[in-house]
Amino acid sequence: MYQDPLESSHYGGTHTALSIPLRVGLLGLGTVGSGTLAVLQRNAALIAARSGRRIEVRQVAVRDLERARARMGAALQGGVQLCDDAWSVVRHPDIDVVVETIGGTTAARALVLEAIAQGKHVVTANKALLAEHGSEIFAAAQARGVVVAYEGAVAVSIPIIKALREGLSGNRIEWLAGIINGTSNFILTAMREQGMGFAQALALAQEKGYAEADPAFDVQGVDAAHKLSLLAANAFGTPPQFAQVHTEGIDRLEGVDVDFAQRLGYGVKLLGIARRCGDALELRVHPTLLPQGHLLAQVHGSMNAIMVHSDAAGTTLFYGAGAGSEQTGSAVVADLVDLARSAQVAAALRVPALAFQPGAVRPAPVLDDGAVRSAFYVRLDVDRFEVSVPQVLQQLALEGVRVQRMEVLAHPQDSTLRCLVLLTEVLRRDTLDTALAAVQHWPTVLGQAQVLRLETLG
Structure with a gap:
């Protein structure tokens, strides 16, 4: 034998x-x-x-x-x-x-x-x-x-720590992005594939043992922020800076935005992203639109995946189980x-x-979220859309928000309203916030805008 x-x-x-x-x-x-x-x-x-x-x-x-x-x-x-x-x-x-x-x-x-x-x-x-x-x-x-x-x-x-410490030790790492919380990924998969709302998908995750009775650390992004701070420490040679990670979870994500994103050709994932930006770093965890053909958009259920981009090796992808005893x-x-x-x-x-080592390496400054540049998904619920949509677009343009795509879609709960869905060009978050603040008090714009970042990670 x-x-x-x-x-x-x-x-x-x-x-x-x-x-x-x-x-x-x-x-x-x-x-x-x-x-x-x-x-x-x-x-x-x-x-x-x-x-x-x-x-x-x-x-x-x-x-x-x-x-x-x-x-x-x-x-x-x-x-x-x-x-x-x-x-x-x-x-x-x-x-x-x-x-x-x-x-x-x-x-x-x-x-x-x-x-x-x-x-x-x-x-x-x-x-x-x-x-x-x-x-x-x-x-x-x-x-x-x-x-x-x-x-x-x-x-x-x-084995991502070993990969960063050894396999990529000859590289200058420019950015990494990952799905690093299996609970949230399971919930987002259920919302996309089964049309569930967040609460229903969370209940399913708890029933199947993917979510704790108190899931706050997972669904609020805290667990992913813990992990991202350790990944960034290894990738960029800086102390863990958990308190500096901009953190948004999926607990406020609405099923309608997952549906609209899919209709526009995108999937929604909770990503942890660490990126060099000059002498500073971006450290952020948030729900993110990714093109449906992107490798990270194909990671479903409780699985995890981390993509690393470095100068010599190029882009590498690491994939595996995101939970489990053994x-x-x-x-x-x-x-x-x-x-x-x-x-x-x-x-x-x-x-x-x-x-x-005392005096050897100091923590890199971390960009405030308002200064981070990306494209965005924006949903505004509007009344009298024939009038309000042109006015909103004009005001956003005056504030420096360039729109790459626009859809006016039926409101899922009220047939008298419409949803104005926009995909913006790359811009600073604080520029978008200023522009949205200028329109959200209008009587034809109802409620707060739903805003998600959009990344291509190319």
């Missing part, structure tokens, strides 16, 4: 090297923790061969010991010790790497900083922790000479393999650690 040569304990290194394990302490046994443990145990021989040594989970910290034993069963055999004290794990002298999967930014921050102080490497999939406290954590790791690895924190199964565990294990191979590499050589 054929045996994969990688399953041989002598492949890729000596038996002596493989007998010195990388000893792991795991904090948390929820979705990410259990997925990580499952991948490590199922593929132990392959992982040892590829990394040059065994990777062994020695201790696991959980809140409820009995529940963990009942749920995990045989997976906790083979020398894995359970405890209910996470601090004892991060301080244990026989642990080389602490894997943090508990989530949140309070206890997780304290435990990660203590692990670093104890001279232990850290692997985490906690994007909120690094987006909000990354500067402090990376600085502590650099000072202590240990590594903080976080492939699972961005885009789950897609999918995230796969990324965590990849970080552990990386540590097993190259933990001796200085922390300062790992992007974005370079950004935290």
Whole structure:
């Protein structure tokens, strides 16, 4: 019977090297923790061969010991010790790497900083922790000479951090754009394909387990903003700047605009976009119109995808699962393999650690959203459209808004009204806002304009 040569304990290194394990302490046994443990145990021989040594989970910290034993069963055999004290794990002298999967930014921050102080490497999939406290954590790791690895924190199964840090290390990256929240992408797919409104599509996502009971971080764009700040840090060598990310979610998106966009040849996606703009950066998360033929417009359901444009490699696309226990565990294990191979590499050589050498790199200024240029989709609900439409177009032109396409469409709820739908040329957001403010008080223009950015990402 054929045996994969990688399953041989002598492949890729000596038996002596493989007998010195990388000893792991795991904090948390929820979705990410259990997925990580499952991948490590199922593929132990392959992982040892590829990394040059065994990777062994020695201790696991959980809140409820009995529940963990009942749920995990045989997976906790083979020398894995359970405890209910996470601090004892991060301080244990026989642990080389602490894997943090508990989530949140309070206890997780304290435990990660203590692990670093104890001279232990850290692997985490906690994007909120690094987006909000990354500067402090990376600085502590650099000072202590240990590594903080976080492939699972961005885009789950897609190895985008490694691609930015290694595969594209010879490139000047000009921009990246991605679908980096699986929940929102599932909702938008349901709105487009099944004609659902936002509330109905959210309920479906919750029913199928793609959305939490409290989906605010996902649908308001916060989760994507956390991830974008980490992507930008790696792409541009700047500290994470989560607070500077302009963030709009899909929670105010109306089904009529998804329908109208499709009628005009566009799909709507929640994108995270980071772009060089002279000496500054654009950092923004928002619903975006994309041409239906664009690669990112073809990413449906809970899948994620990230497009990167750089000077030498050109445009590259990375695609994969945006959620899942073992999918995230796969990324965590990849970080552990990386540590097993190259933990001796200085922390300062790992992007974005370079950004935290005192005086070496300062945060790049981030453009205010009003100064960011793009094309726009605009919907205005109007009465007496034969009169109001020419007047609106004239006023917008006077304010510097050039229209590349116009449609007057039936209003979905009121047959006496019309929807004036415009696609503009590229302009600053504050120019458009000023122009719309000049017409929105007119008696024939009803309610607030619905505005979405339009990108081609060519």
